[in-house]
Amino acid sequence: MIARLTDVNRVYELAGQARIHRYRIAYQPLRDYARSLRRLMRAVGDQYDSLAWREFVRRARGYYHRCLALPLPFHHEALGGRATLAALQEAFESPEIRYSTPADMALEVIQHLEDLVARRDNPLLEKILEIAEREQGDIALVTSETKMQDSIAEELRRYPQTSEIRVVSPERLRDPTAFDVLCVLGTASWYELREQDYIFTAPRAREIHLLRYTFQRDSWEEDRSFTRLSRGSREKPQLLPDEPQEEYVEIEPELPSRSVVEIARRSGTDERYEQEVPAFAVYLEGERATLLEDDDNARVFIIDPTEEGDERVQRIPSASVEPGTFLLLRIDSKERDYILPVANELLGSDAEVLRQAQRRWKEKLRERIKVYGHTWVAERIKESGCEISTPTNVRNWASERFIRHNDKQHFVSVMRYLGFGPKADELWEMMTRIRHAHQEAGHKLRKMLLQHVASMDLSALLDKGYMEFNLPEYQDFRMGAFRVIEVDRRSEEVPEAQIGRLIDLE
Amino acid sequence: MPEWAQFFLELGQEIACYEVRDRVPVVAVSLPARSYAAMFAAVGVVRSRARINTIADNEEYFEQLWDLAGKGDRIPVEYREAGKRIQGYLTGRSQDGEVRRLHIDLGKGGVRKITPQIASRIVLKEKIGKQGRGKANRNPALSAVLDLPDLTDFLGRARLDCIIVAQKNEIRPESGLRIRPYQSANIEVEVNDILRVKERLVDWGAYRTHIVSERLRDNGRVPQESLRHAPVVIFDGAKGFIQRRGEFTGLPWLILLDRTERGYRDAAQEVDALDSTRVGDAEKLRIPHIPQGVELVAFEVRR
Numbered sequence: 001m002i003a004r005l006t007d008v009n010r011v012y013e014l015a016g017q018a019r020i021h022r023y024r025i026a027y028q029p030l031r032d033y034a035r036s037l038r039r040l041m042r043a044v045g046d047q048y049d050s051l052a053w054r055e056f057v058r059r060a061r062g063y064y065h066r067c068l069a070l071p072l073p074f075h076h077e078a079l080g081g082r083a084t085l086a087a088l089q090e091a092f093e094s095p096e097i098r099y100s101t102p103a104d105m106a107l108e109v110i111q112h113l114e115d116l117v118a119r120r121d122n123p124l125l126e127k128i129l130e131i132a133e134r135e136q137g138d139i140a141l142v143t144s145e146t147k148m149q150d151s152i153a154e155e156l157r158r159y160p161q162t163s164e165i166r167v168v169s170p171e172r173l174r175d176p177t178a179f180d181v182l183c184v185l186g187t188a189s190w191y192e193l194r195e196q197d198y199i200f201t202a203p204r205a206r207e208i209h210l211l212r213y214t215f216q217r218d219s220w221e222e223d224r225s226f227t228r229l230s231r232g233s234r235e236k237p238q239l240l241p242d243e244p245q246e247e248y249v250e251i252e253p254e255l256p257s258r259s260v261v262e263i264a265r266r267s268g269t270d271e272r273y274e275q276e277v278p279a280f281a282v283y284l285e286g287e288r289a290t291l292l293e294d295d296d297n298a299r300v301f302i303i304d305p306t307e308e309g310d311e312r313v314q315r316i317p318s319a320s321v322e323p324g325t326f327l328l329l330r331i332d333s334k335e336r337d338y339i340l341p342v343a344n345e346l347l348g349s350d351a352e353v354l355r356q357a358q359r360r361w362k363e364k365l366r367e368r369i370k371v372y373g374h375t376w377v378a379e380r381i382k383e384s385g386c387e388i389s390t391p392t393n394v395r396n397w398a399s400e401r402f403i404r405h406n407d408k409q410h411f412v413s414v415m416r417y418l419g420f421g422p423k424a425d426e427l428w429e430m431m432t433r434i435r436h437a438h439q440e441a442g443h444k445l446r447k448m449l450l451q452h453v454a455s456m457d458l459s460a461l462l463d464k465g466y467m468e469f470n471l472p473e474y475q476d477f478r479m480g481a482f483r484v485i486e487v488d489r490r491s492e493e494v495p496e497a498q499i500g501r502l503i504d505l506e
Numbered sequence: 507m508p509e510w511a512q513f514f515l516e517l518g519q520e521i522a523c524y525e526v527r528d529r530v531p532v533v534a535v536s537l538p539a540r541s542y543a544a545m546f547a548a549v550g551v552v553r554s555r556a557r558i559n560t561i562a563d564n565e566e567y568f569e570q571l572w573d574l575a576g577k578g579d580r581i582p583v584e585y586r587e588a589g590k591r592i593q594g595y596l597t598g599r600s601q602d603g604e605v606r607r608l609h610i611d612l613g614k615g616g617v618r619k620i621t622p623q624i625a626s627r628i629v630l631k632e633k634i635g636k637q638g639r640g641k642a643n644r645n646p647a648l649s650a651v652l653d654l655p656d657l658t659d660f661l662g663r664a665r666l667d668c669i670i671v672a673q674k675n676e677i678r679p680e681s682g683l684r685i686r687p688y689q690s691a692n693i694e695v696e697v698n699d700i701l702r703v704k705e706r707l708v709d710w711g712a713y714r715t716h717i718v719s720e721r722l723r724d725n726g727r728v729p730q731e732s733l734r735h736a737p738v739v740i741f742d743g744a745k746g747f748i749q750r751r752g753e754f755t756g757l758p759w760l761i762l763l764d765r766t767e768r769g770y771r772d773a774a775q776e777v778d779a780l781d782s783t784r785v786g787d788a789e790k791l792r793i794p795h796i797p798q799g800v801e802l803v804a805f806e807v808r809r
Contacts, residue, residue: 002679003541005508011539012510015799174766176539198766202538202799225536225765226803227778322673323768486768 002306007176011204014178018203024214027123029074030067031215033112034249037064040109041251043102052096058254059087060109062506065253067116068213069145069185071125071152074116078151081117088113124211125155128183131209132161137180140166140463142173142199144186146286149464169285169465170196171483174324178204187212188220190253217248263289263503264494276493277399282321284482285465287505290329291498292318294491298401300500301328301338301446303469303481305458312458313449315442323484326461328449329502331468331480337400337500341477342441347433357430358403364418365398377417386413400496403438404431448473507685509797511546516794518550518738521758522667523558524791526736529806531788532759534777536801540764544742545680547760548668549651549700551738552714555667556652556660568608568625570664575599575608582631584662585610585618596628629662630712647695650687664712666735668701669757671718671750672742720746744773751776756809781805 037060044053063084072079088110092098097106132139139162143152149167156162165183170191173182182205184191191197200208201222212218263281278294292300298318303326304311321327330338344351368377374391381389388410396402397414405411408428415424448471461467465483480502507515517533524531537543574581574596581596594612600619601607607619610628620628649655670677681701684694698706704713720743739754741747741761748769751759763773786806796802 002676003539005542005683008539008541009508009510012508012797012799015538015797176541195768195771198770202765225763225774225801226534226781228781228803 003176007178010178011176011202014203014206017206018208019206020200020203020208020210022210022212022218023127024212024216025123025127026214029112029116029119030064030213031249033109033116034064034215034251036105036108036112037061038249038251040102040105043105050096052091052094053100056088056091056097056106059084059091060113061251061254063113064251066145066148068216069143070148071122071128071141071185072148072155073122073125074119076151076155078148079117081113085110085113085117123213124185127209127211128156128165129159129161131181131183132159132165135181135207138166139164139181139183140168140172140179140205142168142170142182142184144170144191144194144196146465166463168463169483170194170199171285171465171485172463173199173204175462176204181205181207181209183209183211185211187216187218189218192220193253215247215249217250263291263505264492264498277395277496277499278491279494279499280491281488282327282484283486283488283505284327284502285485286482288482289503289505290327290482290500291494291503292321293399293401293496293499294318294489295396295401297396301449302326303328303449303453303458303461305461309454310450312453313446315446321484321487323486325484326481327484328469328479328481329500331478331502338445338477338479339438339441341474342445343434343437346437346440346444350433354430354434357427358434361415361418361420361427362398362400364420365394365414368418369394369398381414381417384413384417386410386417389413403435404428507689509795510800511542513794513797513800514543514546515550515553518547518668518740518760519554520550520792520794521547521738521760522551522554524758524788526758526809528809529785530736530756530758530809531791531804531806532761532777532780532784533788533791533802533804534759534761534763534774536763536765536770536774538765538799540743540762540767542680542683543762544670544672544677544740545683545697545701547740547762548670548715549685549697551668551740552700552702553652555665555714556654567664568606568622571596571608571625571628571630572599572606574630580611583610584629584631584658585612586627586629587618596630626663629658630664631662645695645699647687647691647693648699650691650693651685651695651700660712660714662712664704665714666704666716666737668715669718669737669739669754670715670742671720671739671746671754673721673745674717674719677717677742718746718750720749743767744769747773748776777803780807783807 037057041057041061044057063080066079067074070079074081088106092103092106092110097103128141141152141156143149145152146169149169153165153167156165156167166179182199182203184199188197188200188210191199197220200220210218259281264279279291280294281289282292283289292298296317296319299315300318300321302314302316302321304314305326328338344355347354365377372380374394378389378391378394381394386409397405405414411428411431412421412424415421415427420427449469452469452471458467461481461483467481469479469481471477471479482502517535521531521533535543575598578598583594583596585592585594592612592615594610594615596608597611597617598609599607600609605621607621608625608628610618610620612618645657649657652660654660681697681703683697685697686694701715702713704716707713716737736757738758738760741751741759744763744767747761747763761773761777763770763777781803784805785808788804788806791804793802793804
């Protein structure tokens with residue numbers, strides 16, 4: 001994506017002009033809830049390392065952190081207050097909690113939560129309304145709770161002074177296109193923890209309003225970029241003074257796990273595909289992740305909202321996925337493949353027979369691998385006449401993505417080894433049909449997506465970092481484009497079924 | 507030209523003409539948006555070096571000509587001999603044992619067989635795409651930007667002045683920008699024509715810049731012989747600096763770190779670590795006026 005020179009000029013101007021206003025907002029019911037939760041967390045500590053307690057604290061803490069970052073009335077469904085309350089009440093019934101020493105404290109947390117979820121106000125929202133009333137120009141609301149952006153936008157549309165405010169992810173502010181005013185929810189320290197304090201060090205607005213509750217400590221101070229500055233210095237955004245305040249209630253946010261193994265575990269299993277393949281982790285906007293196959297032939301669809309025409313939808317090698325790419329994934333069900341249903345449709349009534357044939361030889365190959373291992377199987381296939389047979393290739397042939405070899409003789413050798421020698425020619429023809437259908441499906445899907453997104457306003461994708469795409473032709477599956485936040489290329493073996501699934505890390 | 511762009515252009519110029527002996531300058535810049543910064547700095551480097559009369563690396567230049575001679579075309583060249591400039595063609599090549607020779611057909615002047623040691627006598631005559639030969643030699647905007655009335659050497663002889671370690675698809679569209687030699691000028695030149703990026707020139711273009719992917723898994727390693735003349739290395743972003751800096755030790759560095767990019771903190775820490783090994787403060791480096799939003803550290807390390 002090429003930045004406009006005028007946008008870059010503006011960024012350098014803002015670097016010397018931006019002002020950060022810090023607001024501390026009092027709200028007793030949330031403070032009471034936070035204090036009771038902190039007391040409970042201290043009491044539970046390491047002494048009660050049971051699943052029930054961990055779950056109780058995790059849910060209570062999750063709700064608290066959502067409250068800090070969302071300008072929604074406390075009774076709002078999207079905040080998940082009632083669901084949290086129900087979960088805490090249920091957890092409280094477990095003997096591990098009910099008959100433990102800190103049970104009274106847990107009960108206190110529940111009582112404060114009950115009070116909170118009944119409230120129809122939100123002081124953050126009130127402050128935003130006040131700011132919007134007096135500020136001029138293009139205003140954006142920055143929240144790290146990107147999954148809640150639609151709910152926030154809907155709430156803001158209820159008021160004339162905030163109806164035009166755009167709700168954006170902190171990631172959007174890496175782009176040089178600036179706003180006039182930003183309302184940032186939460187503490188600067190919190191953004192620093194997530195390496196997003198560029199919101200303040202490379203400002204994308206002339207006025208930045210930072211809203212937090214009185215009981216939240218914000219220890220962030222802008223540091224110099226380098227320890228030693230030999231020449232020059234830079235103007236820093238004016239940080240407007242903060243009033244001295246009351247006692248802080250510190251409850252650290254729980255940062256999601258960052259490991260391929262953990263993501264694979266959350267992805268669940270699917271006994272249809274036990275085959276293991278090398279994979280790397282891709283972290284997505286909104287505390288989500290997916291695993292991509294670490295293979296030069298593996299490809300994924302991406303959306304590029306900054307491009308026009310045919311370039312908006314591209315199919316690229318998995319290895320080329322970078323932070324900032326918008327990756328297309330299925331979001332509807334346990335299924336993860338978007339080419340397969342389209343290919344099956346193209347195969348028509350023959351799909352079932354062809355897939356059965358494909359399954360038969362694949363299952364046989366996997367069985368042999370399971371019993372004898374890749375090396376042994378590779379050697380036997382080589383003896384059968386396939387000179388390119390290696391453990392790595394055998395692994396690839398057993399994978400779901402592989403359909404058939406380019407060279408018929410190689411395929412026939414594998415079939416001979418598996419005991420399908422007499423039917424090898426027929427299977428070759430069948431696999432050829434499947435392969436063509438997959439190729440055609442890839443083109444068709446890209447064409448459909450292009451038709452779909454060509455006329456769409458994709459600015460929401462840039463703002464929010466994700467967007468759903470429902471193809472009218474395939475209503476039974478839903479797709480979403482997600483901004484890639486981080487790519488961890490350390491490869492690990494995972495079951496193939498876990499590749500390309502959308503995983504919620506929260 | 508905006509103040510920040512002027513800053514990067516001048517900074518590139520200053521680093522390019524810094525005297526490199528047993529120590530080299532390292533300049534790290536923290537900035538609010540990385541777009542165009544590397545490109546302007548590279549323009550500064552190439553502009554500054556275009557005026558320095560350094561001799562091309564004969565070996566590397568010979569390799570370039572050797573490849574071209576193998577294509578079977580008649581390539582127009584100027585051959586310099588005894589103070590004369592003779593027009594001719596590069597027509598072929600031959601190898602006798604380990605001795606390789608280029609064949610230059612000078613028409614009535616006969617055919618010269620040129621060894622690597624005297625390859626610099628050959629100057630390629632510019633060809634830009636299919637537009638025809640010699641057009642760029644008369645590019646007044648380019649002459650004005652480079653402050654170089656005679657472009658023959660600039661356009662005719664390859665010499666690596668600048669290496670940019672960048673995300674290639676980001677920097678490519680940026681170099682399509684057109685700039686004016688001075689504010690009131692009514693002529694413009696495309697940045698590509700100044701940078702003369704090796705990978706983008708057709709056939710026998712005389713390059714000045716090499717763009718290397720920031721990703722280790724992409725190829726594009728720079729041959730060691732190209733690094734002998736200490737071209738300036740511009741790291742356009744944290745990733746390239748962290749991943750590829752080891753390949754360019756002993757060369758002048760300009761490290762551009764965008765505060766919004768991932769890996770920024772790690773890269774800034776690397777700069778601090780490097781700074782702690784400094785052998786000097788690069789006092790002779792004239793730092794242009796630093797624009798708002800920019801922070802800079804400059805020092806020298808042992809070559």
